[in-house]
Amino acid sequence: MRELRVTPIKNGTVIDHIPAGLALKVLKILGIGDAVTSTVTVAMHVPSQAMGWKDIVKVEDRELGGRELDKIALIAPTSTVNVIRNYNVAEKRPLALPDRAVGILRCANPNCISNVREPIESSFVVRSKSPLRVVCKYCDRELEDIVSHIL
Amino acid sequence: MSSFRGRDVLSIRDFTPADIQLVLRTARKMVPIAVGEKRSRSLEGKILSTLFYEPSTRTRLSFESAMARLGGRALGFSSAEGTSVQKGETLADTIRMVEAYSDAIVLRHPHEGAARLAAEFTEKPVLNAGDGAGQHPTQTLLDLYTIWDEKGSFEGQSVTLVGDLKYGRTVHSLAYALAELGAHLTFVSPPTLEMPPEILEQVKEKGLSFRAAHRLEEVIRDTDVLYVTRIQKERFPDPQEYEKVAGSYRVDMDVLRDAKRGLIIMHPLPRVTEIAPEVDRTKHAVYFKQAFNAVPVRMALLDLILGEGA
Numbered sequence: 001m002r003e004l005r006v007t008p009i010k011n012g013t014v015i016d017h018i019p020a021g022l023a024l025k026v027l028k029i030l031g032i033g034d035a036v037t038s039t040v041t042v043a044m045h046v047p048s049q050a051m052g053w054k055d056i057v058k059v060e061d062r063e064l065g066g067r068e069l070d071k072i073a074l075i076a077p078t079s080t081v082n083v084i085r086n087y088n089v090a091e092k093r094p095l096a097l098p099d100r101a102v103g104i105l106r107c108a109n110p111n112c113i114s115n116v117r118e119p120i121e122s123s124f125v126v127r128s129k130s131p132l133r134v135v136c137k138y139c140d141r142e143l144e145d146i147v148s149h150i151l
Numbered sequence: 152m153s154s155f156r157g158r159d160v161l162s163i164r165d166f167t168p169a170d171i172q173l174v175l176r177t178a179r180k181m182v183p184i185a186v187g188e189k190r191s192r193s194l195e196g197k198i199l200s201t202l203f204y205e206p207s208t209r210t211r212l213s214f215e216s217a218m219a220r221l222g223g224r225a226l227g228f229s230s231a232e233g234t235s236v237q238k239g240e241t242l243a244d245t246i247r248m249v250e251a252y253s254d255a256i257v258l259r260h261p262h263e264g265a266a267r268l269a270a271e272f273t274e275k276p277v278l279n280a281g282d283g284a285g286q287h288p289t290q291t292l293l294d295l296y297t298i299w300d301e302k303g304s305f306e307g308q309s310v311t312l313v314g315d316l317k318y319g320r321t322v323h324s325l326a327y328a329l330a331e332l333g334a335h336l337t338f339v340s341p342p343t344l345e346m347p348p349e350i351l352e353q354v355k356e357k358g359l360s361f362r363a364a365h366r367l368e369e370v371i372r373d374t375d376v377l378y379v380t381r382i383q384k385e386r387f388p389d390p391q392e393y394e395k396v397a398g399s400y401r402v403d404m405d406v407l408r409d410a411k412r413g414l415i416i417m418h419p420l421p422r423v424t425e426i427a428p429e430v431d432r433t434k435h436a437v438y439f440k441q442a443f444n445a446v447p448v449r450m451a452l453l454d455l456i457l458g459e460g461a
Contacts, residue, residue, distance in 0.1 A: 111283050113264040118241050120268060138264025139285055140162070142349065 006043045012060040014082045015072065020045050022076050023055035029071040029150055030059065038062060051078075064093070071104045073097045074132065075147050097129050105134065106149045112139035122151070155455035159270045160278045163288040163324045168332055174292055175299050177451035178444070184220050185447040193458045194223035200253035201227030202245070203280070204236065204260045209420070210280050210290070213445035214257050217453055220446070226253065246272045255457055258282075276456050284320050290419060291324040293448040295332070297441040298376055301415050305332035311370055313339040314380035314400055314425060316346040321419045322380055323350050330354040336361040337370050341396045344386065367400060372409045377402065377435075379418045379425050403427035407435065417441050 018026055023044050032040050038061040048054040063083050064072075072079055073095040083091040103121035107114045114122045114136065124134040124143060134143050143149055155173070159165075166174075183189040199218045203211050206229055215225040228234050236245065242265060249256055250273040258266050259280040266279035266286070281287040295305075302308055310329055312322050316338055326336060327350065336354060338346045342365065354361050364370050371377070379402055387393035401424060402416060418426060418438040430436055 109263060111261070111263050113242070113260075113262040113268045113282075116242075116262055118268060119243050120271070136264065138267050139283075140264070 006041055006056060006058060008087055009039075009041075009058050009060050009084055010087055012038070012058060012062055012084055013064045014084055015057045015059075015064075016054070016080045016082065017048070017051060018055040018057065018076050018079045019051070020053035020055055023057055025075055025147055025150075026055075026057050026072060026079075029075070030057075030064070030068060032059070067104055069093060069095055070098055070101065071150055074101060074104065074150070077129070077132075097126060097132070099126050100124065100137075101126060101134055104151055105143060105146065106151055107136045107139060107141070108143055108145070108149055109136065109139050109141045112136060112141070114138045155452075157276050158456055159266075159276050160288050160452060160456070161266050161270060162279070162286045163291045163328050166288070166292075166328075171292070171295060171328065171332065174448065174451050174455065175296050177455055178292075178296050178447040179300065181220075181447035181450040181454070185217075185443075185450060187220075191220065192222035193454055194218065194221035197223040197255075197457050198253040199223060199225045199227075199255050199257060199453065200249045201225055201229075201257045201280075202249065202259070203227065203229045204231045204258075204265075206230055207259050207281060209442065209445065210259060211257075214278075214280065214449050214453075217446050217449035221450055221454060221458075223453070223457075227257070242268060243272045246277075249273075250275050255453070278452065278456075281320075284318065286324060287320055288324065289445075289449055289452060290321050291328055292452070293441065293444045294321065294325050294378070294417065294419070295328055296444050296448045297417060297437060298329075298334075298415075300444070301437055302375060302413075305329065305334045307333070307335065308375045309335045309337065309373055310376040310378060311337040311339055311367075311374040312346075312378045312380070313367055313402075315344045315382045315386065316340040316380075317344040318383070318386065319380045322378070323347070325378065326350055327353050330357040330359050330361075333359070334376075335359070337374065338363045339365065339367050339370060339400070341365065341382070341400070344382065367402070367406055368409070371406060371414075373411070374414060375411065377410075377414060377416045379416060379422070381421075381423055381425055397424065401425055401427060402430055404429055404433075407433070410435065 041058040043056040081093040082089045101124040123137040127133045184191045218225045246269045255276045257278045257280050263283040263285035265282045270277040382397045414435050415437045416435045
């Protein structure tokens, strides 16, 4: 029998089928740093029948939703997100790239009004999903390096 | 009722070719009023706010003149100094305040996207009078009016844009609009100041061909409209390099030797040395007329947006 590298979790979220190498970026999106109160398991470069290699992130006692899913959809749209309750998959949360990315990216243009102290959220229009291309709603500029501008 | 009533003017992209034609036709009707031959009270009782966070004499005065010619009033400021902005007020708050004082807001602001933000915080129409290196749609409309008024149409006209095509915001919006209206475009610039790829992409999306050249002499022969922009000194770290480059894009009688008889030369002004003074006396020069056109075009927009007949 194949040995499980990552043990099942009781409650929480499993993000599977992350393209190999992107697990740490997913952790960044989820804001997983020093102030985490539950266990986070990361498996990188795991063999996968479908993908060749993949990454997996398991976050215990936390169910992801809303903007967190939108952010993951931006960088790793092929990932699967399963909510686990009492060791069972209670919900599969589909990842769908929204037509607008609101409040999840920062405009790279330092002279854009969205980078000034104003009571607005950043907003990007998704011009193309594959390859991913987004344009700032305010200054009209295309964001080049999307991953490093995730808020 | 026109679709213009109460509408924002934020980017030339918000205008369809039919919208542009309506503005141009309305502007032509405004000319006798703009020169003071006829009187109009169509915007009597209306107030226009002109909020200029950075100075732009030409744009502000032509908006104020346009409003006054139609019987309305304008109020505002011509620099952020001495206003509540200096106390740290956000643009959003300033707009919410000004909304209560006027019927429409003209905004010039140093940050890109400022006009779009302003429009989100007011029900009153916002007219973008330049946001940083971004859009300046009323300039584009007056450029288009000048071409249409002089040449009668856009389709098939060979328009050559020359100078700083990389940083000059007027040429980006103009290229986009001209492509939409069916003109043939030629871009002439030093290699370091070429049209940005995203603008070229937009022109291509319109299904139009364009050509690029480094020398004006190569293309002047078959140009109908020559749109000249200033090459700014500060783009060049080496002053000698600037002199060399700027000199090679100067429009003078020598360059015009092979020009078409009906060629028109445009410039958003102010010019420095890019058009020789002797060119002013030729029939090609329309840049001062272009500057005048700012008034009827802005009158047309204000009347379409605020007027009772709109």
